[in-house]
Amino acid sequence: MRIGVLLSERAGVAALGRLADDVRRAADDGFPSAWLSQIFGVDALTALAVAGRGVPGIELGTAVVPTYPRHPAVLAQQARTTALALEGRLTLGVGLSHKIVIEEMYGYDFGRPVRHMDEYLSVLLPLLNGENASFKGETLRGDIGLSVPNEGRVPLLLAALGPKMLKLAGERADGTVLWMTGPRTVREHIAPTIAAAAKAAGRSEPRVVCVLPTCVTSDAERAREQAAETFAMYGSLPSYRAMMDREGVEGPAGLAVIGDEDTVQAKLEELAEAGVTDFIAAEYMPGDDRARTRAFLKGALAR
Known part of the structure; x- marks a missing residue:
């Protein structure tokens, strides 16, 4: 990934x-x-x-x-x-x-x-x-x-999030780009639907580009509170709300990739195993947490 x-x-x-x-x-x-x-x-x-x-x-x-x-x-x-x-x-x-x-x-x-x-x-x-x-x-x-x-x-x-749009993406595009979509939903819905459509159309394996709020921190509770505030509007949009319901989370904070280095690394591995080909980190916290997040991501490139 x-x-x-x-x-x-x-x-x-x-x-x-x-x-x-x-x-x-x-x-x-x-x-x-x-x-x-x-x-x-x-x-x-x-x-x-x-x-x-x-x-x-x-x-x-x-x-x-x-x-x-x-x-x-x-x-x-x-x-x-x-x-x-x-x-x-x-x-x-x-x-x-x-x-x-x-x-x-x-x-x-x-x-x-x-x-x-x-x-x-x-x-x-x-x-x-x-x-x-x-x-x-x-x-x-x-x-x-x-x-x-x-x-x-x-x-x-x-x-693409719904089955019809995912089918269209698999048949005609090079893949999909996701927002507010977690690993369970990618594994059970996104990846198999788009891959099947691409295969049926004789196309190469599609990209699954997954963008999520990301913060490496020692204060996960504060980072989750900030995520809930910063991304609150996405919980009210029907297409993203449907993905949150599939994932079983209350709101955007439940999808954010938050925790210390080991926790975030485990979450990235879960996304990769689910079928994400490209993980895109939305670094949303300021100050030391932002610097720590970037340092972790740079290190993850070599893993």
Whole structure:
């Protein structure tokens, strides 16, 4: 199992410079990948193109870009431009987002999410692969080619938690990227569902990229309290709530990877055995705990 880090969105006018420092540090620390979420701050693809250019040897990924607000051809063009800036080191993670965001904030219809994603990929994937796209569906259409001069394709991961989305990810994408999903759920639901779909479609073994809050600490109770506060909103979103119920935990704090070095190491081994191919640590505690967490993760790279 590879180990990467989730980049924290920076504030202020120097945000991109600080993000570039974080990417450089992740690469210098030996992490094979670093990932950036997209919520309501900086645009993830633009930020990675700026912050990651000139930092060789590290995969940079989005976790994840919502599909609804952008036509798939527009997203493909931006992703391929970002991949060009990063010399082919981009992995594009996309997802549906959530009904409360797509309907109430953006004003799009969220009534047929699986149909939307299936048709979205029918335009996005050919363009990411350097081919022309010609598709007319029930929710969107596209008849276009791009001239961005990439040397190869842009890998795609699909945020998928339900069985239909996991099947789609296995059949058409390079894997899935998860958030708020624990080892029991990966072992019993995520990994077997996506692997079976990929095998049936004649595709290679899919990546299972699992992002979780992580803290190596001597004060696990305080770290859990902070996790409960920091990530409270995810417990109210239906897709993540369903994963917590599968895992048998009350809320996000129950999914966070927290404890001393031996405890966290055991949790990472459990995730690897469950089928996670890439563990991405969201280092959320400040100060000494953050430094201790990073030191542990660097050491784990050599294990």
